[in-house]
Amino acid sequence: MTASNQTNILKTYFLLTYVAVLFLVSDSMPVTSIFQDGLLPFGFMLITWLLYGLYYLLPAIAITALVRFCSKNTSAVYITAIIMGGITTLLMYANAKLFSLYGMFFNGFIFNLVSTPGGIESLGGSSASDLGFALITLGFISLQGAMLWLAHRLYVKKAAPQLSFKFLPATALIATVLVHMGFALDSYTTNQLNVVAQAIPFYQTVSARGFFKSLGFTTQREAKIKLKGKLNYPLNPIQFKQPAKPYNIIWLTSESWRADTLNEKIMPNSWEFAKGAARFTRNYSTGNGTRMGVFGMFTAMPGNYWFPFLEERRGAAIIDVLEQQQYQMSFYTSAKFSYPEFDKTIFAHVPTSQLHDNNKGASGWENDRNNVTSLLSFIDNRDKTKPFFTFMFFESPHARYYFPPESVIATPYRDDLNYATLSKTALRNDIVPIKNRYINSVHHLDMQYGRIFDYLKQHQLLDNTIVILVGDHGEEFMEHGFWGHNSTFVDQQVRTPLVIYKPNSAPLVSDQMTSHMDIVPTIMPLLGVSNPSSDYATGYNLLAGEKRNHTYVSDWDKVTYVDDEVKITQPVNAKSFALMTASRGDDTALPHAERKTLLQTKQPAMLQLVQDLSKFFKKKDAKTPAPPR
Structure with missing residues (x-):
């Protein structure tokens, strides 16, 4: 098989895998409610969904390309494509399942759970669960094998589309800049896109403060508390006089x-x-x-x-x-x-x-x-x-x-x-x-x-x-x-x-x-x-x-401030993918207008939060976030 033919088969295979990834990612997206919120959030969700679906697939494409570059063995290239595609779709499936059940995507906590002794045991899984996970894994690998077989059959029957991705990198780059700058602009104006971004796995926010400030917008820093420094705990040596009859x-x-x-x-x-x-x-x-x-x-x-x-x-x-x-x-x-x-x-x-x-x-x-x-x-x-x-x-x-x-x-x-x-x-x-x-x-x-x-x-x-x-x-x-x-x-x-x-x-x-x-x-x-x-x-x-x-x-x-009126959740440290959220103290939703007014009154409380999260460090390196919007 010529290199050109192999290229066309792999293009078709990864296009099919891309569609599968999009389907899996869509499970975490509240499509109906976002559509009801208006065309702007819905359009943002659609474009971001298409872009991030490509991002999730890039490691599998890159590793397959590397194996193809290093080896002329067709079987090795196809096996790599199947395994890497299977791992990608399996991870996206698990990610969607995790979000559906627990409201979170893969993060440092999940990595710690898997990598720390006793973590997996703490889940309390059963033998039926273990068997189910094994069958699901086998199913995803088999599905990728079927996709590659289908791509090959389409090529043999000359039914495979002649795919050209010549303009894809430039298009993806431009779209990436637009959606992330659009999110940054919205964060300084209507703040409609926050909910959408949280439904896209690993959506990475940008602020572009300097750019928008030059355009005359009032910009504020991301509300991410950064904790640094060595512990100073307790602040003073503990002094005690043991009771004559200790408890x-x-x-x-x-x-x-x-x-x-x-x-x-x-x-x-x-x-x-x-x-x-x-x-x-x-x-x-x-x-x-x-x-x-x-x-x-x-x-x-x-x-x-x-x-x-x-x-x-x-x-x-x-x-x-x-x-x-x-x-x-x-x-x-x-x-x-x-x-x-x-x-x-x-x-x-x-x-x-x-x-x-x-x-x-x-x-x-x-x-x-x-x-x-x-x-x-x-x-x-x-x-x-x-x-x-x-x-x-x-x-x-x-x-x-x-x-x-x-x-x-x-x-x-x-x-x-x-x-x-x-x-x-x-x-x-x-x-x-x-x-x-x-x-x-x-x-x-x-x-x-x-x-x-x-x-x-x-x-x-x-x-x-x-x-x-x-x-x-x-x-x-x-x-x-x-x-x-x-x-x-x-x-x-x-x-x-x-x-x-x-x-x-x-x-x-x-x-x-x-x-x-x-x-x-x-x-x-x-x-x-x-x-x-x-x-x-x-x-x-x-x-x-x-x-x-x-x-x-x-x-x-994350850390959540709680009082009788409100719960305000803020990310801690820049590595977090989380965004700031707020609700009433009884967990009911805050309408946008009420949210802005209420959070303005909580600025002293947010400053106190920063002080309490930096109190036991030798150096006060916790950076104060901007007042919540």
């Missing part, structure tokens, strides 16, 4: 424990225990995922500090205090301390002998039971002349939602969740039995909490033991269009129960806004710490009557 501390954290499940029906043991404690009914996690949620509760800082803590292997200040006071410590998780990397952040200074994550159970509920047994054994065998601190992370309410038959209180429920076959339509149709599965898993969580409560009562430990009950984050069941967590900052994903039991304190039920950042400032004074909480926290002492009027919730590359 023991039991800190129990559950995966995906949403706020509305702490009730008499689902969690009777916890509900009864909370009657004698301080219960905070409007508590916000510091993240919509485990990493930021647990980090924030132990450091009392916004979740975006995770990255400098990880880089410097810095542990939480409260753990330092407990170690200096010679607390006996033993930590348990039904997941892994290596994912997220808590062994390199909040527990970085804890000896590995005290971190127990050698789970041998077949499922989360079995690991929870086994670890509760180990935790109680640790308390049983401790040195009773010294105080103890123990922490456990429960896994039962993590999807696929684990529970034994005796924990069933909600029916019907799905027997299993096959991630490979899930779709948004399937979720909408099956969300009730899926949520029932979750409710049963939370009921099992309550049974394990009950074992600990019973032990504390039987051994008269409630007279000198602080008990903390809290979720790492919430869990959404399509209330706002998504399932699970880690996708948006709606209340269902970021609000959790918070119960703090302190011996000899009057019971309390508070409807005031609280945060995971308030737990450590509440506990530190009980350890004899005399520093003001501002030295080591961005939180308040809940048992001293201190109140907050706003909070921060983070994910991998």
Whole structure:
């Protein structure tokens, strides 16, 4: 076969692959709603969709061209084209599936999930899911093989079009400049294209401030907060005088424990225990995922500090205090301390002998039971002349939602969740039995909490033991269009129960806004710490009557400011593909006119956000974003 013939076959093959890529990308695009918004957003979406479809395919084309240049073996060239085309379409399919279910595209978080030990395990996949993913992969490779066969057959029958892409590079370049400059112009005027850009995978914004400023436009910088510098945490050395009779501390954290499940029906043991404690009914996690949620509760800082803590292997200040006071410590998780990397952040200074994550159970509920047994054994065998601190992370309410038959209180429920076959339509149709599965898993969580409560009562430990009950984050069941967590900052994903039991304190039920950042400032004074909480926290002492009027919730590359009126989400660091968004505090949409007016009134709050995200750096390198528009 001549080089010219091979070229025509590959052109036809990649044209077919391009059409497939466009089809897959379209799954994340709200075509109907954008068309209703007007011709400008719709036209922008159409052109950007066509351009970015080409961008996604460029690596496969380039690698195939490289192999063709280096090898004259036709089979090697065709196999490369099939494999690279298959990888491209498979990734775009997975990207569309990810967006459909969780509202995000591939990002640093997903890469970390795949590359970090324990990450894939944390998903809780089943053998049915693994088989489904294998079949899907095989299907995409087979589809690419069929496309190449079709391109070859069209050539043999002389039905293949004579394709010429002579003007494609220049056309694509001009169109790229126009759509990105158009987006920049819109960001300074009507701001209609923001929603469209967020529906295009990996859309890269440009500002062109200098150019538009020269034309007389009032330009503002992208609202991306940049965090740099070395940690200065705590701001001053922690000073304390250990109480003569120090408290023991039991800190129990559950995966995906949403706020509305702490009730008499689902969690009777916890509900009864909370009657004698301080219960905070409007508590916000510091993240919509485990990493930021647990980090924030132990450091009392916004979740975006995770990255400098990880880089410097810095542990939480409260753990330092407990170690200096010679607390006996033993930590348990039904997941892994290596994912997220808590062994390199909040527990970085804890000896590995005290971190127990050698789970041998077949499922989360079995690991929870086994670890509760180990935790109680640790308390049983401790040195009773010294105080103890123990922490456990429960896994039962993590999807696929684990529970034994005796924990069933909600029916019907799905027997299993096959991630490979899930779709948004399937979720909408099956969300009730899926949520029932979750409710049963939370009921099992309550049974394990009950074992600990019973032990504390039987051994008269409630007279000198602080008990903390809290979720790492919430869990959404399509209330706002998504399932699970880690996708948006709606209340269902970021609000959790918070119960703090302190011996000899009057019971309390508070409807005031609280945060995971308030737990450590509440506990530190009980350890004899005399520093003001501002030295080591961005939180308040809940048992001293201190109140907050706003909070921060983070994910991998964004931070959300939350108060009674509004939620404002901003990107953190330039590597983020995210754009600024805003909604009302109750998660309902903000009309454009109201949005602009309301956000103008929040400029002082945005400045405070920047200060809080730069407070614990030696150099204040966080760059202030422009006031939101």
